[in-house]
Amino acid sequence: MTAVVRALGAFGRFWRDFLIGDAPELFVGTLVFVGAAFTLRHHSDLAVVVLPLVVIVFLGGSILRGRAKA
Amino acid sequence: MTSSTVVLALAVFGASAVEMVEALTIVTAAAVTRGWRSAIEGSLAAALVLATLVIAVGVPLARLVPIDILRVVIGALLLVLGLDWLRKAVLRASGHKELHDEEAIYARTVAELSGVAPDSSGAIVPGGAAQAGGQAGPWRHGSRNATGFTVAFKGVFLEGMEVVLIVITLGASSGHLALASCTAAAAAVIVSIVGYLVARQLSEVPENWMKLAVGVMLTSFGVFWVGEGAGVHWPGSDLMILVLVAVFAVAAALLSLAMRRIGPVRQAVALRSGPLP
Numbered sequence: 231m232t233a234v235v236r237a238l239g240a241f242g243r244f245w246r247d248f249l250i251g252d253a254p255e256l257f258v259g260t261l262v263f264v265g266a267a268f269t270l271r272h273h274s275d276l277a278v279v280v281l282p283l284v285v286i287v288f289l290g291g292s293i294l295r296g297r298a299k300a
Numbered sequence: 301m302t303s304s305t306v307v308l309a310l311a312v313f314g315a316s317a318v319e320m321v322e323a324l325t326i327v328t329a330a331a332v333t334r335g336w337r338s339a340i341e342g343s344l345a346a347a348l349v350l351a352t353l354v355i356a357v358g359v360p361l362a363r364l365v366p367i368d369i370l371r372v373v374i375g376a377l378l379l380v381l382g383l384d385w386l387r388k389a390v391l392r393a394s395g396h397k398e399l400h401d402e403e404a405i406y407a408r409t410v411a412e413l414s415g416v417a418p419d420s421s422g423a424i425v426p427g428g429a430a431q432a433g434g435q436a437g438p439w440r441h442g443s444r445n446a447t448g449f450t451v452a453f454k455g456v457f458l459e460g461m462e463v464v465l466i467v468i469t470l471g472a473s474s475g476h477l478a479l480a481s482c483t484a485a486a487a488a489v490i491v492s493i494v495g496y497l498v499a500r501q502l503s504e505v506p507e508n509w510m511k512l513a514v515g516v517m518l519t520s521f522g523v524f525w526v527g528e529g530a531g532v533h534w535p536g537s538d539l540m541i542l543v544l545v546a547v548f549a550v551a552a553a554l555l556s557l558a559m560r561r562i563g564p565v566r567q568a569v570a571l572r573s574g575p576l577p
Contacts, residue, residue, distance in 0.1 A: 248465075249380055256383045260376050264526055267372075271531035278535060281523055282544060286551045289383055289390075289519075293555055296391045 255295060259288030304524075304538035307545060308470050309483045311517035315466045316487035318510045319459040322405075324495040326455030329409035334448025341444070342452030347488070350460045354467055354481055362472040368529045374469040375525030381465065382518030386552055389512035394559035399508060413451065463488075466518065473525050516552060520544035 250257050263284050270277035323343075331339035361370065391397035463484050471480030524541050527534060534540035 244461075251384060253384060253387060256387065257380060259383070260379045260522075263379060263523070264372065264376055264530070267526050267530035267532060274533040274535075277527060277532045278540075281527055281532070282547050285379070285383070285519060285523055285548070289386060289551070290555055292383070292387050293390050293559060296387060297394075297396045297559060 253292050253296070255292050256288060259285070259292070262288070302538050304474070304541045305476060305479070307517055307541055308474055308476060308521070309479060311514055311521065312463075312466060312470060312480045312483040313487045314510050314514040314517070316463045316484040317491055318507055318514060319463050320488045320491040321495075321507060323456045323459035324491055325406045326409055326459075327452045328495065329406050329413060330448045330451040330455070333410055333413035334445040334451070338445040338448030339452040342449040343456045343492075345449075346453045346456035346460060349457060350464050351481075351485075353464050354471075354477070358468040358472050358477050358481075361468065362475065362477055367473075368531075371473050371525040371529030373529075374473045375522045375527075375529060377465065377522075378469050378518050379522030379526065381462070382515050382520075382522050385511050385515030386519060386548070387515075389508050389515055390552055390556050390559060392508045393512065393556045396559060409451070413447065460488075470521060473521075512552060513549075516545055516548045519548050 263281065266284050267277065267281060270280060327339050327343050330342070388397060392399050467477070467480045467484050471477030474480075520541055523544055524534065536543070
């Protein structure tokens with residue numbers, strides 16, 4: 231039982247580190263991006279412009295945050 | 301072969317090569333201090349486990365999960381991974397984060413395994429490990445060593461996990477799992493052969509630029525697949541991936557430039573980071 235709990239804990243930590251790591255804003259940005267993609271699915275012309283912009287804005291914000299931490 | 305397939309193969313090859321360079325540093329350190337046999341066996345065992353993971357997880361994913369759900373989930377994972385690689389690469393290129401120093405990692409691992417401090421080049425003098433209580437050196441090719449096996453296994457397994465995720469996500473969502481797997485394996489074999497020929501870690505590989513390029517490709521695939529899965533109709537279909545690659549490459553270059561101009565650049569890091577992409 232303890233081994234199973236330990237394995238589950240390690241599995242959870244792996245995904246936490248993978249998804250959130252030291253840049254939780256990128257995880258939030260990805261969720262916002264997915265929400266935006268579903269919102270704009272019937273407006274493809276707008277989505278083509280807005281979706282990459284959402285990514286660039288969150289990337290820029292995360293880099294600025296990384297600079298502040300450096 | 302379509303343009304998106306070529307970009308997919310490039311992304312997998314680049315990611316696998318970068319991660320295998322990092323793994324090779326650890327494997328070489330284990331081999332030099334504890335013997336090549338254990339290091340090679342540890343590496344092969346890890347590669348076998350990683351390949352099993354690709355088959356056990358990738359094949360059912362591709363066959364059982366509806367394609368649109370798969371593309372949204374996998375696209376989101378690729379986006380998280382790609383943005384993280386891009387963020388680190390831009391911070392490193394602009395001098396706000398230390399470069400991944402394979403020489404230092406190699407020297408540290410050798411020192412830990414042999415119990416002796418390496419010289420400034422990271423080299424270990426033959427016999428030094430034995431004098432300091434270490435168990436083996438490069439002159440004991442035939443012997444097995446549990447520590448050497450474990451260190452090599454962990455090095456390859458941990459570095460390979462991201463490659464497995466990339467292979468499964470890109471391969472399953474595009475229907476090219478076999479191509480992605482073979483490309484990753486080819487990159488690992490090429491890096492291993494080059495590493496063996498030069499007989500040490502590959503510190504001259506421009507890792508940061510490779511990570512930046514792979515980050516751009518992963519981010520582009522992530523944006524494309526999430527959009528596709530959500531129901532967005534991309535103009536030009538798969539060709540849009542090339543447009544996204546260009547857009548994110550330009551964005552990453554501009555962000556690197558901007559970060560160099562507005563932030564304090566540590567001289568030592570700036571000197572090693574080279575010209576901007």
